[in-house]
Amino acid sequence: xxxxxxxxxxxxxxxxxxxxxxxxxxxxxxxxxxxxxxxxxxxxxxxxxxxxxxxxxxxxxxxxxxxxxxxxxxx
Numbered sequence: 001x002x003x004x005x006x007x008x009x010x011x012x013x014x015x016x017x018x019x020x021x022x023x024x025x026x027x028x029x030x031x032x033x034x035x036x037x038x039x040x041x042x043x044x045x046x047x048x049x050x051x052x053x054x055x056x057x058x059x060x061x062x063x064x065x066x067x068x069x070x071x072x073x074x075x
Contacts, residue, residue: 011062018061 003010019025024035033050040046040053048056 013058013061018058021061021064022057024057 002008019032022036022039024032024039026032026035033053036053036057037048037050040048040056043060044056
C-alpha cells in the first residue's frame, strides 16, 4: 500500500517462489521459519527473528532477480 501511495514500482512475489529460490522447501511452517533464520545467519552473520529473516530474504530475492535481468540485458 505504501509503494502504491507514493507511486513506487513494486512487484508481488508468491512466498513459494522466493522460498524455492533459497531452497526452503519444507512443508512445516516452523521448519521454514527456522531455515530462513539460519540462512540469514549463514549469509550475513546476524541473528534475527523469523519475520525479519523472511523480509531480508524477500529483499535478497528481488535483488537477485534484478541482477539477473541486468546481466541478461547485456547479451
